[in-house]
Amino acid sequence: MAKNVQGRRDFIGMALGGFTALGGIGALYAMKRSWDPLPSVKAAGFTTVDLSGAQENVLNVEKWRGKPIFVLKKSKDMKADPRDVVVGSDRFHVSIGLCTHLGCIPAYLADEHKFKCACHGGEFDVSGHQIFGPPPSPLEIPPFKIDGTKLVLGEEGPEYKKMLDAGLTV
């Protein structure tokens, strides 16, 4: 009898372990899908990202000077914001992907249109404004320049300078 109970426990443990592993793989796959970078070129402190292939509501994570950079093409139903990077008729959210509380990398929840930081539960909206939890300020906007449909990270273009002067980059 006792052996049977133990056997059932082992089975349940294995089954739960299997589900957990599958869930983990699913989460990793979703993360990989939503974290695919756009075509980009890196040179001497600059990263040039081609935005022409960006899809709405899909987060792309680029790398600039060792930091993750969030590039999110906003969908039409997302509210316009003075922090948006405008390229033609498209609006993008571009920010350094480090939580302004203690520096964890927030995940993007596409269904909920928000970033969530797993470390202490901080949340940011699709314009990078902090909307919940301990983050004291919005996600920071890195220096950028727009060159046609390309985003040059690391260069201060007029669009960035305007945001900087208005105090919108932090």
Ligand code: FES
């Ligand atoms: S580091 Fe993100 S909420 Fe604390």
